[in-house]
Amino acid sequence: MPTPPVTTRVVRERDxxxxxRFELARLSERWLDGARERGFSMILDGMLTGAHPDCLLVIAYVDSRVVAFQRYAPVGTALSLDTMRRDREGPNGLNERMIVDLVEYASDHGVDLISLNFAAFRSLMDAGSSRGVVQQAAYRALHVLDPLIQLESLYLFNAKFRPTYQPRAVAFGSWLGLPTVIMAMVGMEFGLGYDRHRPLEPSLLPDRRQRAVVHPIR
Structure with missing residues (x-):
């Protein structure tokens, strides 16, 4: 039996x-499956609550049913990927399809840059068989983090689109402060237990974590 075709729609959050909104919010909750939002370094809060009305969403449908969406934050004439959500039972390639369709939309609407996921430790991934002993050890160590974030999978996903890369850096006052900086960044990124003072993110839907219910702007 052939797979039904996927269609997409690009729309501002305010529209x-x-x-x-609630259909998308329910899809997002199913994707999170009870987990707290991750991705402090790139994800805005208040998704679909009206907090960021200018964000652009790409929505994917199969037979008029929402199966995935992505949200992008506008930055001047650029767009920066904020969130990716999909139905776990949906067809393969949904994220790729939405990105390709967004690129086509961007070319028609004056958007000159689309920023996707970070590609941390890209030099290790690029090195391939030419890695030295130290690089090979570091490459293997990265895979210890696979239960939390699959860095190589993320790198390979980005590579499909033949992107250019912009280096990023972290500034801190002293090497003595590095352990504290790392703990703070990891705690915020993954919502770990010692990040107790981080406020719960606004949500359209209440859940077992009793997140604040924010009604959409009408």
Missing amino acids: IPTDL
Whole structure:
């Protein structure tokens, strides 16, 4: 039996009707599966609550049913990927399809840059068989983090689109402060237990974590 075709729609968050907002929010909750939001370094809060009305969403449908969406934050004439959500039972290639369709949209709407995921430790991934002993040890150590974030999978996903790369850096006052900086960044990124003072993110839907319910702007 052939797979039904996937269609997409690109729309500003402020233009999404209330019923669709809740449909997207429910899809997001199913994707998170009870986990707290991750990705402090790139994800805005208040998704679909009206907090960021200028964000652009790419929504994917199969037979009029929402199966995935991505949200992008506008930065001047650029767009920066904020969130990727999909139905775990949906067809393969949904994220790739949405990105390709967004690129086509961008070319028609004056968007000159689309920023996707970070590619941490890209030089280790690029080195391939030419890695030295130290690089090979570091490469293997990266895979210890696979239960939390699969860095090589993320790198390979980005590579499909033949992107250019912009280096990023972290500034800190002293090498003595590095352990504290690392703990703070990891705690915020993954919502770990010692990050107790981080406020719960606004949400359209209440869940077992009793997150604040924020009604959409109408």
